[in-house]
Amino acid sequence: MSPPRNRPGPRTLEAIRMPKLLVDQEWYEPTQPHAVVDTAYESLLVTRAGVLYPGFATVPFRLRISNDRGMSSPHLALVDTAYRGWWLVLLETGPAPTADYVTKQAEVLRAERYGRDVARLLAQRNTVLEAEPLEHMLSREMPGVFVLLAHPPAPAIEEPEVRIGIAEIFRSASGVDILRINGAQPTPPEETVGTCTRDAQVAPSLLRLTLAPGANMTFPPTCDIEVSGSHSVWGVRPHGSNFWLVPESSVTLPVHCHSFRLVRSESGRLRLIPHAR
Numbered sequence: 617m618s619p620p621r622n623r624p625g626p627r628t629l630e631a632i633r634m635p636k637l638l639v640d641q642e643w644y645e646p647t648q649p650h651a652v653v654d655t656a657y658e659s660l661l662v663t664r665a666g667v668l669y670p671g672f673a674t675v676p677f678r679l680r681i682s683n684d685r686g687m688s689s690p691h692l693a694l695v696d697t698a699y700r701g702w703w704l705v706l707l708e709t710g711p712a713p714t715a716d717y718v719t720k721q722a723e724v725l726r727a728e729r730y731g732r733d734v735a736r737l738l739a740q741r742n743t744v745l746e747a748e749p750l751e752h753m754l755s756r757e758m759p760g761v762f763v764l765l766a767h768p769p770a771p772a773i774e775e776p777e778v779r780i781g782i783a784e785i786f787r788s789a790s791g792v793d794i795l796r797i798n799g800a801q802p803t804p805p806e807e808t809v810g811t812c813t814r815d816a817q818v819a820p821s822l823l824r825l826t827l828a829p830g831a832n833m834t835f836p837p838t839c840d841i842e843v844s845g846s847h848s849v850w851g852v853r854p855h856g857s858n859f860w861l862v863p864e865s866s867v868t869l870p871v872h873c874h875s876f877r878l879v880r881s882e883s884g885r886l887r888l889i890p891h892a893r
Contacts, residue, residue: 637786637796644786644794649710649767652785652793657709657766658691660793661783668783668797671804671882673697675742677704681728688724693738694762694802695745699753701805703760703779713763715771722761722778730754762802770799806879809833812861812888813875821869823850823861825878833880835859841878842887843867 637644652660658676665674672694680689692705704725735750762779770780779800786794809831812823827833835852841861842848848867853860869876873890880886 637794639794642788642790642792644788644792647766647785647787652709652766654691654707654709657707657785660785660795661692661707661764664795669694669802671697672703672802673742673744675738675745677738679734679737681724683724683727685724685727686720688721690725693759695738695742695750695753696804697744698804699749700807701757701760702753703762703802705762705764707764707766709766712765712767712769713771715773718761718763718771718773718778718780719775721763722775725761726758726777730759760802765799768798804882806881806887807831809878809880809886811875811891812878814869815874821863821867823876824855825859825861827858838864839886842885843869 634646636646661668662674662676665672675693675695677690677693680687688706690704691707694703694705696702706721731754732747732751735747735754738750739745739747758777760777760779762781764781764783766783766785768782768784770782773780779802781800782796782798784796784798786796788794808828810825810827810833812825814820814823838849838851840847841850846867848863849865850867851862851864853862869888870890875891876888877891878886878888
């Protein structure tokens, strides 16, 4: 019988499982929870914000928000540079928070009313932004909430207004820090192309598209449009300054909805969203 092999103990196994990154012939080790203070973490993110969050202006926020839902202190704001929406960012450098904690923080931040003072503050802290369009945006758009973790795992959150991202810090022996990005990311709001209406007595699936003011959209003869999670093909027929959308594949529109918003994502994907009655 062969002698038993030496097996690594629990601590050895833990060391083996810790990920390392090899970048330009140098090893980077993960940092431990609370090893990096939130101000250093914030600085690391802000200096890379143009790459991490294209289409957004990054603004140091650090305001204490207190209302009947509780209290929260977001670290950053991400503002869409076209003033279509914005996100408040919470940084977590310790162990990953629970889903319940994240949900409660989001309730506080989304229940707050943000007005002229906050618009001026954002414009002062990032000169790319202007106070007047910011004020208009804040009056109509609640912020999304982006929780950025320095350490996994991310809690499971199903709310579309809340995103959980992971930006792990890895450090070399020479003290250089890099980030490993995972999880969800904030995305710019979808652009409203126009409003589609139908007359069910004429043709249940024929839609008349009226372009939104300032919409810059060139349509091909046919285009793919997502409807209720399914993709469909539509013919596009110019009609004066408007268009008719004619389904060329099987499509089922909600029976009791007569008006839809046609939106376009940053990738160019088109989607029909029923207007709330």
